[in-house]
Amino acid sequence: MDIRTLHVNDLELICRHREEMFRDADGKDDVLLPMTAHFRKWLHPRLLDESYFGFVMVDDGAPIAGIGLMLIDWPPHPMHPIHEKRGYVLNVFVEPDYRGRGLARELMKLADAEFVRRGVSYAVLHATAKGKPLYQGLGWSGTTEMAKSLELSAVQVCSDASQPRPK
Numbered sequence: 653m654d655i656r657t658l659h660v661n662d663l664e665l666i667c668r669h670r671e672e673m674f675r676d677a678d679g680k681d682d683v684l685l686p687m688t689a690h691f692r693k694w695l696h697p698r699l700l701d702e703s704y705f706g707f708v709m710v711d712d713g714a715p716i717a718g719i720g721l722m723l724i725d726w727p728p729h730p731m732h733p734i735h736e737k738r739g740y741v742l743n744v745f746v747e748p749d750y751r752g753r754g755l756a757r758e759l760m761k762l763a764d765a766e767f768v769r770r771g772v773s774y775a776v777l778h779a780t781a782k783g784k785p786l787y788q789g790l791g792w793s794g795t796t797e798m799a800k801s802l803e804l805s806a807v808q809v810c811s812d813a814s815q816p817r818p819k
Contacts, residue, residue, distance in 0.1 A: 653710065654711075656707065656708055656710065658704070662708060663699060665708065665718065666699075669743055670688065670742075705722075705766075717756065718745055719759040723737045735773050738774050742778075756783075760790050777792065779792075
């Protein structure tokens with residue numbers, strides 16, 4: 653088994669892994685298919701400029717597991733009082749035939765090391781119910797984060813995000 657860094661040619665692999673990860677968490681195609689189409693457009697430039705990075709595990713030439721990583725611009729915080737970035741872990745996925753072998757655990761250890769290499773002292777992730785025991789076993793814990801979905805009009809959803817917003 654080999655481990656390599658992600659590159660732009662992994663666009664479709666990452667999109668498939670992300671979609672399957674959410675499908676495993678009971679995601680439905682009416683949400684996942686448009687999400688993947690928009691994610692693909694979002695991801696491509698970030699793979700090009702390497703602001704989205706990570707690792708893929710390969711067995712006999714076939715990708716079997718992957719992890720995505722990002723650095724998030726974040727103001728100094730009590731959890732990282734002298735740093736203005738957080739690490740963010742996303743899209744951890746292991747192909748079903750390879751699960752239960754510690755591959756996700758190995759990917760998470762690589763993520764920790766990569767964040768430290770980049771000078772990041774604090775990282776976050778959003779866990780699925782299936783992933784939570786793995787992360788807890790690696791020392792991750794819940795935070796005080798809360799979330800809320802906001803309703804956008806069709807005009808807002810379709811508008812170009814680069815356009816200035818009315819004041």
